[in-house]
Amino acid sequence: MxxxxxxxxxxxxxxxxxxxxxxxxxxxxxxxxxxxxxxxxxxxxxxxxxxxxxxxxxxxxxxxxxxxxxxxxxxxxxxxxxxxxxxxxxxxxxxxxxxxxxxxxxxxxxxxxxxxxxxxxxxxxxxxxxxxxxxxxxxxxxxxxxxxxxxxxTVIHGIKKLHIQPQEDVVVVGAGTMGLLNALTARAYGARVIVSELTEKKLKRAESMGFETIHAKETEPADAVFDLTKGKGADIVIGAVGATKAYDQCLQMLREHRGKFLVFAAGYPEPELHISPNDIHYRQIQIIGTMGxxxxxxxxxxxxxxxxxxxxxxxxxxxxxxxxxxxxxxxxxxxxxxxxxxxxxxxx
Ligand SMILES: [Zn+2]
Ligand SMILES: [Zn+2]
CATH class of the missing domain: 3.90.180.10 (Medium-chain alcohol dehydrogenases, catalytic domain)
Structure with missing residues (x-):
């Protein structure tokens, strides 16, 4: 054959x-x-x-x-x-x-x-x-x-670790193929899903799929998330862009206590993650890795x-x-x- x-x-x-x-x-x-x-x-x-x-x-x-x-x-x-x-x-x-x-x-x-x-x-x-x-x-x-x-x-593998509840606000940073797959899956698991993205084409695509969007070039994404969640912040943030600036934004939009951050993407060159261990302790932040x-x-x-x-x-x-x-x-x-x-x- x-x-x-x-x-x-x-x-x-x-x-x-x-x-x-x-x-x-x-x-x-x-x-x-x-x-x-x-x-x-x-x-x-x-x-x-x-x-x-x-x-x-x-x-x-x-x-x-x-x-x-x-x-x-x-x-x-x-x-x-x-x-x-x-x-x-x-x-x-x-x-x-x-x-x-x-x-x-x-x-x-x-x-x-x-x-x-x-x-x-x-x-x-x-x-x-x-x-x-x-x-x-x-x-x-x-x-x-x-x-x-x-x-x-691979997206489902990560989403399962988050134990999404229907009343939760999930923000996906990045609306590429894997970002949209994360958004679709979080929605299927019952959450409200907001997508933050820089480029017009991907924003339009996310909107056409029924997601609330944040134009990350025109607004400060974390401010937009706090506005959309009436000052609470995101219960869960899924990072689908492997870049330091995107990771900074992910951490800034988390709610004060017990927020979860799923690190879905790798990045080259290797991005940095700016977070204080004291913040992880006092605010009980969960940083969750996923792969495969x-x-x-x-x-x-x-x-x-x-x-x-x-x-x-x-x-x-x-x-x-x-x-x-x-x-x-x-x-x-x-x-x-x-x-x-x-x-x-x-x-x-
Ligand atoms: Zn593949
Ligand atoms: Zn084996």
């Missing part, structure tokens, strides 16, 4: 290579991929910003397709199912047994395939995957939206996408480009302020 796969061979250079997938294993499924959305990790490497990820990089993980064959021991998926993917895990190590499958100690996420490629090989015509981390979604779900199982799963997601988070993401509780159509740029034009797809994904750009994996 051969598959055509997008491969970064150096910065600003993506090619389509043909790879031999090999025989399907007893625990594996063969998936004919419809689409793959280009994640920040994908297009920033194309831009030359993540050289440490290595080459040749056959990346792409925000994808979805239909199962065309299943190994004899596969029980959770049948041929014809629409699927997306979580992260690979062993299921046997202490981290996996504790439910933290993304902290699996038996998987080398930087592994190189026998034919010399790095990455998830997900911008491709076909993919062979362990059924264990293959996630069933509704067959009615649009492929590009099904591709959000992974990013939405477990198999249960991806299953939850699949359910919320499949039943329409979370509609991620607003997180798509609305551009679909064939695998045969993979260079153009990376160019479009790298444009400033672009939401997710979609690759049509069968147009090759």
């Amino acid at each position: 051969k598959a055509k796969t997008a491969v970064l061979i150096k910065d600003h250079t993506a090619e389509v290579h043909e790879r031999e997938l090999g025989e399907i294993g007893d625990h594996q499924v063969l998936v004919k991929l419809d689409t793959c959305n280009l994640c920040t990790t994908d297009y920033q490497q194309w831009m030359g910003l993540r050289e440490k990820q290595g080459y040749p990089m056959a990346g792409g993980h925000e994808n979805s397709g239909i199962v065309t064959a299943a190994g004899k021991d596969v029980k959770n998926i049948v041929v014809g199912d629409r699927v997306a993917f979580g992260y690979i895990f062993c299921g046997d190590c202490p981290a996996c047994r504790a439910g933290n499958t993304f902290e699996c100690t038996n998987i080398d996420f930087d592994a190189v395939s026998p034919d010399g490629y790095k990455g998830d090989m997900g911008i491709a015509t076909y993919k062979l995957a362990d059924a264990k981390y293959t996630i069933k979604v509704s067959n009615q779900l649009e492929p590009a939206q099904a591709g959000f199982v992974e990013p939405l799963g 997601g477990g198999i249960g988070d991806f299953e939850e993401a699949a359910k919320l996408l499949s039943n329409g509780t979370i509609d991620v159509s607003g997180c798509l740029e609305g551009i679909t480009i064939g695998l045969k034009d993979i260079q153009k797809a990376f160019e479009a994904a790298s444009a400033p302020d672009a939401y997710r750009v979609t690759v049509d994996c069968q147009d090759v």
Whole structure:
């Protein structure tokens, strides 16, 4: 079984290579991929910003397709199912047994395939995957939206740590793809959600999705939050921009006591966090880190996408480009302020 796969061979250079997938294993499924959305990790490497990820990089993980064959021991998926993917895990190590499958100690996420490629090989015509981390979604779900199982799963992983209550005011700082996913999820968990953002395009997008917004260029975001919450401040702030100034704003808008700050984004160069330990003590502030997601988070993401509780159509740029034009797809994904750009994996 051969598959055509997008491969970064150096910065600003993506090619389509043909790879031999090999025989399907007893625990594996063969998936004919419809689409793959280009994640920040994908297009920033194309831009030359993540050289440490290595080459040749056959990346792409925000994808979805239909199962065309299943190994004899596969029980959770049948041929014809629409699927997306979580992260690979062993299921046997202490981290996996504790439910933290993304902290699996038996998987080398930087592994190189026998034919010399790095990455998830997900911008491709076909993919062979362990059924264990293959996630069933509704067959009615649009492929590009099904591709959000992974990013939405990572958001759900963070949101669960916040124990959101319906009467709480949640502020999301940053309305990029991950900021909007956090906003959608916090709203689905019952909170009032306010989005703070600098750029016009993203503000408009957040407004069109029904969120209250703060124009962070025209107003002081913390002042706006105190106005909107009648002087109380935010119960919860989710930082979806990895920058010192954004982190300063996040901390300034927290309510006086027991506010929670979720550090969702990393930033390069590394941002600073300006907070006094005495403030953390006296004001009982909780600073919560989050990263990745477990198999249960991806299953939850699949359910919320499949039943329409979370509609991620607003997180798509609305551009679909064939695998045969993979260079153009990376160019479009790298444009400033672009939401997710979609690759049509069968147009090759
Ligand atoms: Zn991703
Ligand atoms: Zn494990």
